Amino acid sequence: MQEYEKIQAYYYTAVDQAEKKLVLGSLGWMNDRSLKNRTLEWTLSGEGVKTQDFFYPMGSVSGSGNEGTELSWEFFQKNLPRIQTKIGKASSSLMDACIFNCCGGFLSNERADEIESFFKTNPLPKSGRKISQMIENIRANASLLEYLKQYDELNDPQFWKSLLP
Numbered sequence: 001m002q003e004y005e006k007i008q009a010y011y012y013t014a015v016d017q018a019e020k021k022l023v024l025g026s027l028g029w030m031n032d033r034s035l036k037n038r039t040l041e042w043t044l045s046g047e048g049v050k051t052q053d054f055f056y057p058m059g060s061v062s063g064s065g066n067e068g069t070e071l072s073w074e075f076f077q078k079n080l081p082r083i084q085t086k087i088g089k090a091s092s093s094l095m096d097a098c099i100f101n102c103c104g105g106f107l108s109n110e111r112a113d114e115i116e117s118f119f120k121t122n123p124l125p126k127s128g129r130k131i132s133q134m135i136e137n138i139r140a141n142a143s144l145l146e147y148l149k150q151y152d153e154l155n156d157p158q159f160w161k162s163l164l165p
Contacts, residue, residue: 001028001032001035004027004030004032004035004038006028007023007027007084008023008027010023011023011024011049012048012064013050015136016051017072020053021053021056024049024053024056024057024060025056025057025060026063027057027061028040028057028058028059028062028063028064029060029062029063029064029074029165033067035065035072036061036064037071039057039060039061039076040057040058040061040071040075042057043055043057043058043086044079044082044083044086051086051087051088051094052065052132054086054094054098055097055098055101056101057096057104058072058075058076058098058101059097059100059122060100060105062101062102062147062163064146065164065165066164069105069106072101072102072103072105073102073103073105073106074114075102076098076099076102076103077118080122080154083095083098089123089131092126092127095124095127096127096128096130098136099124099127099130099134100130103115103134104134104137104138106138106141106142107138107141107142107145108138108142109138109139109142112135112138112139112142115130115131115134115135115138116131116135119131123147123157137164
């Protein structure tokens with residue numbers, strides 16, 4: 001927790017934008033679930049994270065492993081109106097980045113179906129192409145994963161766990 005506080009505090013004192021982006025891309029990698037949630041909430045809090053950068057912490061949570069991928073997806077679903085408010089009339093590419101960072105890390109057709117269903121119920125026309133590409137990518141990754149599982153050494157769950165942070 002103390003390390004998290006120090007890293008987050010550095011964001012407010014960093015002068016260089018590259019250093020700020022490093023902070024934004026690091027906070028989600030903490031092993032503590034509550035800190036991951038805190039990072040996600042911070043993105044929409046209005047506490048100094050610029051609109052053009054607020055999707056970076058979402059990506060760090062999602063990229064931190066299975067738990068982070070789940071948390072990011074749950075956060076996106078629950079907070080879509082807040083995300084839309086944060087983006088406002090800014091470029092639709094910001095929504096595309098949020099969608100990719102919060103929804104794109106899955107590897108199953110079931111999740112692709114779930115995400116597709118969510119966006120049918122909650123349409124984002126300006127991001128339609130990004131959503132379609134992401135769902136197609138999830139399905140392709142799911143197919144690749146199933147193909148690779150036919151190999152004995154790759155069928156061992158410990159092998160896959162060893163690849164996670």
